[in-house]
Amino acid sequence: MDPQRWKQEVLKKYPSKVAKKREKSIMVHEGADNIKPIQANVRTIPGIITQRGCTYAGCKGVVLGPTRDIVNLVHGPIGCSFYAWLTRRNQTLPPTPDSPNYMMYSFSTDMQDSNIVFGGEIKLKQACREAFELFKPKAIGIFSTCPVGLIGDDVHAVAREMKEELGINIFGFSCEGYKGVSQSAGHHIANNALVKHVIGLTDKAVEGKYKINMLGEYNIGGDAFELERILDKCGISLNSSFSGNSTMEQFERAHMADLNVVMCHRSINYVAEMMEKKYGIPWFKVNFIGAEASAKSLRKIADYFGDQDLKNRVEEVIAEELAIVKKSIDEIKPRTDGKMAMLFVGGSRAHHYQELFNELGMSTLSAGYEFGHRDDYEGRRVIPTITIDADSRNIEELTVEADPMKFKPRKTEEELKALEALDFNGYDGMLAEMAKGTLIIDDLSHYEMEKLIEIYHPDVFCAGIKEKYCVQKMGIPLKQLHSYDYGGPYAGFEGAVNFYKDIDMIVNTSIWKMIKAPWEAEPVIEAEYAA
Amino acid sequence: MEAVKSPKKTFVSTRNACKLCAPLGASVVFKGIKGCLPMIHGSQGCATYIRRYMISHFKEPVDIASSNFSEETTIFGGNRNFNTGIENIIQQYNPEVIGIASACLSETIGEDIPRLIREYRTVNASKALPVFVNASTPSYQGTHMDGFHEAVSSVVANLAECGETGTHINIFPGFVSPADLRHLKDILTDFGLDYVLFPDYSDSLDNPHWKEYQIIPEGGTAVSEIKRTGTAKASLEFGYILNLGGINSRITESKAAFTAAQWLEKNRSVIRCKLGMPIGINETDRFFKQLEELSGKPTPNRYERQRGRLVDAYVDGHKYVFGKRAIVYGDEDMVVGLVAFLTEIGIEPVLVASGGESGILKREIERITEGKYPQMKVVSGMDFESINEMTEELKPDIFIGNSKGYYISRRLGIPLVRVGFPVHDRFGAQRLQHLGYEGTQQLFDRITNALIEYKQEHSPVGYKYI
Numbered sequence: 001m002d003p004q005r006w007k008q009e010v011l012k013k014y015p016s017k018v019a020k021k022r023e024k025s026i027m028v029h030e031g032a033d034n035i036k037p038i039q040a041n042v043r044t045i046p047g048i049i050t051q052r053g054c055t056y057a058g059c060k061g062v063v064l065g066p067t068r069d070i071v072n073l074v075h076g077p078i079g080c081s082f083y084a085w086l087t088r089r090n091q092t093l094p095p096t097p098d099s100p101n102y103m104m105y106s107f108s109t110d111m112q113d114s115n116i117v118f119g120g121e122i123k124l125k126q127a128c129r130e131a132f133e134l135f136k137p138k139a140i141g142i143f144s145t146c147p148v149g150l151i152g153d154d155v156h157a158v159a160r161e162m163k164e165e166l167g168i169n170i171f172g173f174s175c176e177g178y179k180g181v182s183q184s185a186g187h188h189i190a191n192n193a194l195v196k197h198v199i200g201l202t203d204k205a206v207e208g209k210y211k212i213n214m215l216g217e218y219n220i221g222g223d224a225f226e227l228e229r230i231l232d233k234c235g236i237s238l239n240s241s242f243s244g245n246s247t248m249e250q251f252e253r254a255h256m257a258d259l260n261v262v263m264c265h266r267s268i269n270y271v272a273e274m275m276e277k278k279y280g281i282p283w284f285k286v287n288f289i290g291a292e293a294s295a296k297s298l299r300k301i302a303d304y305f306g307d308q309d310l311k312n313r314v315e316e317v318i319a320e321e322l323a324i325v326k327k328s329i330d331e332i333k334p335r336t337d338g339k340m341a342m343l344f345v346g347g348s349r350a351h352h353y354q355e356l357f358n359e360l361g362m363s364t365l366s367a368g369y370e371f372g373h374r375d376d377y378e379g380r381r382v383i384p385t386i387t388i389d390a391d392s393r394n395i396e397e398l399t400v401e402a403d404p405m406k407f408k409p410r411k412t413e414e415e416l417k418a419l420e421a422l423d424f425n426g427y428d429g430m431l432a433e434m435a436k437g438t439l440i441i442d443d444l445s446h447y448e449m450e451k452l453i454e455i456y457h458p459d460v461f462c463a464g465i466k467e468k469y470c471v472q473k474m475g476i477p478l479k480q481l482h483s484y485d486y487g488g489p490y491a492g493f494e495g496a497v498n499f500y501k502d503i504d505m506i507v508n509t510s511i512w513k514m515i516k517a518p519w520e521a522e523p524v525i526e527a528e529y530a531a
Numbered sequence: 532m533e534a535v536k537s538p539k540k541t542f543v544s545t546r547n548a549c550k551l552c553a554p555l556g557a558s559v560v561f562k563g564i565k566g567c568l569p570m571i572h573g574s575q576g577c578a579t580y581i582r583r584y585m586i587s588h589f590k591e592p593v594d595i596a597s598s599n600f601s602e603e604t605t606i607f608g609g610n611r612n613f614n615t616g617i618e619n620i621i622q623q624y625n626p627e628v629i630g631i632a633s634a635c636l637s638e639t640i641g642e643d644i645p646r647l648i649r650e651y652r653t654v655n656a657s658k659a660l661p662v663f664v665n666a667s668t669p670s671y672q673g674t675h676m677d678g679f680h681e682a683v684s685s686v687v688a689n690l691a692e693c694g695e696t697g698t699h700i701n702i703f704p705g706f707v708s709p710a711d712l713r714h715l716k717d718i719l720t721d722f723g724l725d726y727v728l729f730p731d732y733s734d735s736l737d738n739p740h741w742k743e744y745q746i747i748p749e750g751g752t753a754v755s756e757i758k759r760t761g762t763a764k765a766s767l768e769f770g771y772i773l774n775l776g777g778i779n780s781r782i783t784e785s786k787a788a789f790t791a792a793q794w795l796e797k798n799r800s801v802i803r804c805k806l807g808m809p810i811g812i813n814e815t816d817r818f819f820k821q822l823e824e825l826s827g828k829p830t831p832n833r834y835e836r837q838r839g840r841l842v843d844a845y846v847d848g849h850k851y852v853f854g855k856r857a858i859v860y861g862d863e864d865m866v867v868g869l870v871a872f873l874t875e876i877g878i879e880p881v882l883v884a885s886g887g888e889s890g891i892l893k894r895e896i897e898r899i900t901e902g903k904y905p906q907m908k909v910v911s912g913m914d915f916e917s918i919n920e921m922t923e924e925l926k927p928d929i930f931i932g933n934s935k936g937y938y939i940s941r942r943l944g945i946p947l948v949r950v951g952f953p954v955h956d957r958f959g960a961q962r963l964q965h966l967g968y969e970g971t972q973q974l975f976d977r978i979t980n981a982l983i984e985y986k987q988e989h990s991p992v993g994y995k996y997i
Binding site for chain 1: 576
């Protein structure tokens with residue numbers, strides 16, 4: 001079906017006001033040289049079943065979740081803390097069995113009726129003291145859930161008071177679930193707090209000649225371990241990770257790195273921007289999803305430092321790793337070539353994972369983000385033209401200035417100019433790399449998902465667990481790109497090979513052939529799906 | 532770092548909760564109504580989190596809409612969001628029923644959902660509308676089980692008709708697995724009973740692969756059936772605790788403190804038969820005796836044989852399980868049922884823990900165990916860290932409960948037999964059985980084998996025959 005017609009058919013089902021709003025979030029792509037604006041980061045309409053989560057989820061679960069030595073204390077009724085209890089599958093590797101790791105704990109003030117009526121600050125203070133007494137942690141983060149904002153508990157005042165009393169770093173997040181449009185608001189709130197309360201606290205950098213920070217990498221399924229392996233092999237030192245396999249110390253020393261590389265632009269670009277202004281660290285976008293993309297990203301880093309030894313080493317590593325990758329591709333590609341994928345996930349994954357599918361010879365027919373903004377689709381150049389609505393105004397925009405003591409330009413203006421090709425502060429977005437005629441849908445609704453599958457029968461649909469069993473009931477395999485279906489890593493070179501194998505397994509399964517029972521005479525609809 | 536810290540101290544914070552939130556329980560119930568689409572009136576994250584949690588247990592599509600509160604909604608009220616939400620649901624899904632659960636946000640600002648429903652109905656009086664049901668479920672009152680029972684009683688109180696008493700019976704099984712529900716239906720059918728089972732998510736949360744995609748999964752108790760609960764001759768209700776206790780919330784005093792069977796008894800004169808969860812021989816015997824009375828028929832041969840096989844298994848398996856020490860945790864009525872069963876097979880429940888706070892757990896456990904275990908600890912309002920801290924002293928051999936206790940059993944190196952909800956680290960949670968002779972048989976086999984496996988793996992000589 002022609003994608004334009006698909007769009008019209010789908011919109012027909014909505015009440016006219018809803019259709020008018022959804023219309024702007026569904027777009028037939030006119031090609032990289034003719035990128036049209038798409039509506040994104042606007043509030044989901046009530047009653048539309050969405051993939052999106054809440055501000056709290058983005059703040060507590062995504063950005064701060066993977067850091068092992070901070071106690072994350074959830075101020076609110078029990079549900080929110082329970083549901084965010086290690087559900088994101090990010091991994092961590094403490095150096096010794098005795099090293100602090102609080103990631104398996106779900107701490108909550110478990111607010112009751114009386115706390116809603118009389119306020120929960122006293123309980124919150126007591127909970128901070130208990131967390132301190134139990135673990136003597138380096139830091140405590142306090143996360144606000146919906147009712148906290150309503151009843152007016154001042155988590156920031158409590159944090160200040162407790163910081164004073166207990167003598168450790170304690171800070172609060174006003175990340176009430178209703179605050180923003182999606183998780184994305186929570187990312188921003190988390191970024192702000194890291195800049196305000198953590199980054200710059202210690203000047204002791206990691207050892208090494210080429211020090212970088214990796215931003216927007218969350219170690220799902222062990223991705224960070226693979227990237228650590230590759231960087232280490234190249235002789236590049238990872239000063240801090242935001243925030244896969246990270247520690248508070250890494251955040252505190254982040255300003256000592258010489259370069260910030262950004263994986264997930266959506267969730268962490270604020271930190272990159274603020275660190276550049278405050279400490280003079282340049283940043284550029286990288287992508288370690290896909291073997292070729294990983295090679296390209298390593299070369300970018302080597303070019304930035306400009307050292308011939310490093311460049312040589314990086315080329316050696318790439319040659320060595322790609323040889324292994326190629327063997328796998330040669331074996332698997334004949335079985336995956338020409339198949340079709342759809343990706344609706346995240347604020348960067350729907351873009352990045354297209355690289356891996358390209359390597360398998362698979363095309364992306366339709367894609368969209370769950371919580372991306374226009375710049376994640378159209379590129380950062382559209383940022384000045386993005387309309388600020390009530391929801392975005394809700395989230396604090398920190399103004400940072402050059403730190404009088406710690407600001408240190410890493411490169412001169414001339415040097416930066418000479419390196420222009422590295423595209424500092426740039427991100428071209430997903431659309432620049434997608435084919436003409438593809439369907440771009442922001443905040444895909446459940447209903448639209450059903451229609452996509454019904455009409456186009458992709459060979460694989462990438463989303464999360466909420467979509468998984470619906471899609472599979474429709475006879476199409478779903479690859480979870482939030483938790484990787486308990487597989488992974490998929491980043492870097494070894495990760496790419498893992499991904500090829502997993503996709504080969506799911507797009508070539510024979511299970512669909514068994515749907516029809518021998519006693520069923522009538523041909524069934526699923527017969528079409530069976531590849 | 533999983534070592535136990537400073538035991539024997541009471542905490543105001545909850546550390547690794549042994550309970551979930553109330554709207555989750557209500558959502559499970561709404562999924563057990565035929566043609567129902569649940570909507571959570573509150574923040575969008577509630578629906579998302581609850582969906583992801585139910586899906587990871589049931590491994591089925593679970594669609595729950597949200598009225599999607601924004602900052603503005605929290606100030607001016609959720610009326611507009613409610614109406615838009617309902618309209619969109621009708622347009623896209625055209626469900627027979629919409630089940631609305633409140634959340635912390637809507638409850639804190641005092642939203643009156645029954646009023647919102649009435650207003651919506653009035654404005655749209657000319658249209659054919661779905662049936663609306665609702666439950667008041669703020670997370671700061673009670674647990675997911677309070678939400679579950681609140682939804683069951685509220686739906687029944689809303690829909691049960693008056694009329695002449697029929698020959699059918701009602702059965703309110705509580706929060707059990709889809710496989711349990713299927714087994715109950717088999718039993719009732721084999722007794723030749725006409726029954727209304729509510730909620731019935733045996734299909735809607737455990738569907739086969741479909742010929743054609745169903746936007747609202749088939750299965751569930753039809754509204755017409757729920758209406759019939761009012762004219763039944765009796766209600767069977769599993770659970771001694773239900774939502775009848777309540778230390779920490781309105782549940783003690785408010786009018787909401789009734790169960791479906793209680794409401795029907797009071798308002799529709801339907802006899803209420805109080806039963807525990809039929810786990811173990813004694814509780815299942817009581818259930819079958821009740822069915823014999825209600826149907827006027829003897830227990831079908833099939834179940835007699837099941838009972839016989841179970842007794843046989845108790846005899847044969849006795850040597851593996853007797854004297855073992857268990858930590859049992861989970862929903863209050865589920866743990867009461869499990870303890871009744873463990874008492875029969877000689878496993879000592881050294882700690883019985885629940886995140887629920889009915890205040891009557893201890894009383895019920897003591898009644899069931901008849902003072903057999905003077906050392907046994909029964910603790911309400913428990914979290915997993917408190918359980919963790921008690922393990923040194925309790926020296927358990929086995930954990931019996933949901934997936935959340937895994938980290939403790941792992942630390943101790945002892946087996947965990949997964950029961951109840953949530954079970955998200957094993958495959959097939961929707962097919963785990965707990966109820967009846969058949970379900971007990973499954974539990975008994977699983978527990979015995981877990982203990983045998985432990986013994987075998989720790990045996991220095993590697994026995995093949997155990």
